[in-house]
Amino acid sequence: MTHIEKRLRQVLHRAQRIVALTGAGISAESGVPTFRDAQTGYWEQFDPGELATPEAFRRNPRRVWAWYAQRRRLAEQAQPNAGHRALVDWERQLGGLRVVTQNVDGLHQRAGSQQVTELHGNIHRDRVFEGAVDGASDAPELPRCPCSGGLLRPDVVWFGEALPEGTVEAAVAAVREADLVLSVGTSSLVQPAASLPLEALERDIPVLEVNREPTPLTPVADWSLRGSAGEILPALVG
Numbered sequence: 001m002t003h004i005e006k007r008l009r010q011v012l013h014r015a016q017r018i019v020a021l022t023g024a025g026i027s028a029e030s031g032v033p034t035f036r037d038a039q040t041g042y043w044e045q046f047d048p049g050e051l052a053t054p055e056a057f058r059r060n061p062r063r064v065w066a067w068y069a070q071r072r073r074l075a076e077q078a079q080p081n082a083g084h085r086a087l088v089d090w091e092r093q094l095g096g097l098r099v100v101t102q103n104v105d106g107l108h109q110r111a112g113s114q115q116v117t118e119l120h121g122n123i124h125r126d127r128v129f130e131g132a133v134d135g136a137s138d139a140p141e142l143p144r145c146p147c148s149g150g151l152l153r154p155d156v157v158w159f160g161e162a163l164p165e166g167t168v169e170a171a172v173a174a175v176r177e178a179d180l181v182l183s184v185g186t187s188s189l190v191q192p193a194a195s196l197p198l199e200a201l202e203r204d205i206p207v208l209e210v211n212r213e214p215t216p217l218t219p220v221a222d223w224s225l226r227g228s229a230g231e232i233l234p235a236l237v238g
């Protein structure tokens with residue numbers, strides 16, 4: 001066993017408060033596509049500027065809703081996988097594991113995770129769209145709020161939008177109190193989520209990455225394990 005492996009074993013053994021930052025990669029083995037994987041990622045096929053910004057919704061709410069309706073069905077049909085379940089086992093063993101997820105699919109909660117912070121909202125919820133949209137009066141099929149009649153949108157965070165109130169603060173506080181931060185299945189490109197492991201590193205809190213590919217976090221993380229979350233996480237929990 002190398003010194004680095006030995007140190008990882010020690011840290012895993014002693015950890016009592018873990019924060020697991022997760023991204024689309026942890027749901028990939030449940031059949032939910034990621035955003036940036038070569039060939040299969042959404043942003044390989046679609047322009048995020050046409051689907052995941054408030055301006056895109058304003059210009060063409062039908063197109064945005066069609067995409068989200070299809071993804072909502074996919075998320076409903078998907079089942080949590082061994083990666084999600086490993087984090088649940090870990091939480092039950094320790095009591096002190098918080099999942100901070102960029103995913104909107106709800107699979108952590110369905111797997112049984114109790115402490116989940118959703119940074120980018122939840123695809124299964126709607127909220128009223130603030131502002132006017134082009135041609136909405138000609139789109140009676142679009143969902144509307146029964147109380148106000150306002151046009152509804154999926155309750156997710158698009159580019160340029162603020163994250164749900166209090167979530168970043170809660171995530172930063174959890175990271176600062178952690179004795180181990182995991183970064184699982186995220187490309188570490190989207191802010192402010194990508195800064196959370198850096199916040200840990202600045203405070204000498206160890207960071208372990210689990211990813212199929214190298215990311216901008218890889219060179220600075222204490223350990224980076226290459227492979228699928230569904231195989232690596234259960235092996236780490238033991």
Ligand code: BJW
Pocket residue numbers: 022023024025026028029034035036037041052102103104120156157158159160161162163184185186187188189190191192210211212213215227228229230
């Ligand atoms: C596996 C695997 C397996 C595959 N096992 N691994 C500072 C600097 C530069 C830019 C910015 C900045 N601050 C803000 C910005 C702008 C922007 C941003 O970060 N842009 C960058 C892309 C450059 N950020 C924002 O706009 C954010 N808002 C904000 O900061 O607002 C400020 C503000 C404050 C106050 C008032 C107003 C504004 C919002 C970001 C919203 C992101 N939204 C999306 C889509 C909406 C939700 C949805 O529809 O689902 O969220 S984009 C998309 O990316 C989605 C994801 O949650 C997010 C992250 O993607 P993720 O999860 O990392 O997935 P992938 O596909 O990128 O990576 C998957 C990884 O898994 C890969 O590495 C694979 O290798 C791996 N993998 N299979 C293990 N089995």
